[in-house]
Amino acid sequence: MSRGTDMFRIALLMACTACATDAVAAQEPSPVRAGARSSPAVVDQPRPFGYVVGDLVTQRVLLNFEPAALPPGQRVSIWFERRPPRIEKTSDGHRWLVIDYQLINAPPELATVQLPAWEIKDKTHGAQLKIPATPISIAPLISNASGAELRPDRNVSTIDTAPSRASVVLWSIALGITLVVWLAWFQWRNWRDSHNRPFARALHDLRHLDETAPEAWQAVHRAFDQTAGRVLQIETLPTLFEHAPHLQPQRAEIERFFAQSNERFFGAGPPSNLVSVRALCQELRRIERRQAP
Structure with missing residues (x-):
């Protein structure tokens, strides 16, 4: 009887030990591949307003690595179709990925839509650049909108016209004096x-x-x-x-x-x-x- 009890205790102890090992293993983090890392990109975003159907919206991304693959030319949303990208090198030696999006639909009234976000992968290290979405204001070809989504007018700075007015007065006086002198000379010449x-x-x-x-x-x-x-x-x-x-x-x-x-x-x-x-x-x-x- 006592021997059977000892065997039961040993089996129970082994079961508890296995459960504890599984719990510890579950709490340890799983390894992450280098290719899963991502970082924000340096992006030259297009202007955010003033587009109608048919316009091209150009986005430029600074490249610090060799991309594994360029994003394909395809329709990316109801509003935009992406054209095949190209890589341009500037005079300072930087390489830029240039992507043109063509606006393919016209809204019934002035609207703000999103140029979609996307990612590009480093061919060597597997890191990814995240290109964020950006808002674009598009206008209809014919609109009866009240203009609620229009941007506010830019404040115009006043120009000091005092120097210009002073110059006009000064030159007017000089012109008057010149005319008087010329007329006096003409009269004097005739008299002489x-x-x-x-x-x-x-x-x-x-x-x-x-x-x-x-x-x-x-x-x-x-x-x-x-x-x-x-x-x-x-x-x-x-x-x-x-x-x-x-x-x-x-x-x-x-x-x-x-x-x-x-x-x-x-x-x-x-x-x-x-x-x-x-x-x-x-x-x-x-x-x-x-x-x-």
């Missing part, structure tokens, strides 16, 4: 021309004289002498046209004036058809003004 030019002075004298008076003829003679630079007679008229060839259009009238003047002062007296010295002087003054520098 009217007092210094020979036929201008003669025409000024004729305003106060009878054109048939000897003084009127003498005033025109002085104008001819000053233009030629010497005292003129009918015999020396060619000298006048050598010094003032611009008077050639009136040569016939000038010769007629000198012939009548010679007859009037040194001959039988004034002829019956006297030259109008005022009209002649006015025409010569117009020629003189056109010739002035």
